[in-house]
Amino acid sequence: xxxxxxxxxxxxxxxxxxxxxxxxxxxxxxxxxxxxxxxxxxxxxxxxxxxxxxxxxxxxxxxxxxxxxxxxxxxxxxxxxxxxxxxxxxxxxxxxxxxxxxxxxxxxxxxxxxxxxxxxx
Numbered sequence: 001x002x003x004x005x006x007x008x009x010x011x012x013x014x015x016x017x018x019x020x021x022x023x024x025x026x027x028x029x030x031x032x033x034x035x036x037x038x039x040x041x042x043x044x045x046x047x048x049x050x051x052x053x054x055x056x057x058x059x060x061x062x063x064x065x066x067x068x069x070x071x072x073x074x075x076x077x078x079x080x081x082x083x084x085x086x087x088x089x090x091x092x093x094x095x096x097x098x099x100x101x102x103x104x105x106x107x108x109x110x111x112x113x114x115x116x117x118x119x120x121x
Contacts, residue, residue, distance in 0.1 A: 006102065010054025011038055014098040017111050023048065032081040035074030039098075040082065047093040049079045051118075054100040063099035064114055072118050095119070 015025055023041040030037045039050040051071075053063035060066070075095055083089060095118040101110040 006054050006056060009106065010100045011052050013100055013108055013111060014039060014050065014052040017098065018050070021113065030082060032078045034077035034081055037075060037078050037082070045090055045092055047090050049075065049093065049095045050098055051075060051095070052098045052100065054102065056102045058101065063101060064097050064117070067097065075118055076120055
């Protein structure tokens, strides 16, 4: 399985997982001048920007550990951009991560939602 195929599979698994847990998917692969957000969803009264990280091996760390400080900054900037160009959105928002680990057969061995994982601190 190629890296791009792993990413596509991970995003599909994440969408299905989020939908089962009450998230309403608004948009996928949103691009701005600052970067990309994999999934934008509404959950209860909040807007949630979601980064999906999928790994086939833990040799270089867990999926969530692969998010660099630069990626965090780009996600925050992209989230703000989204809020500025869309009207009538909730003022409550967060950035979460869906961490997915695949076994050797390409099946999910772990899917975990890490809520409010990235903040502007």
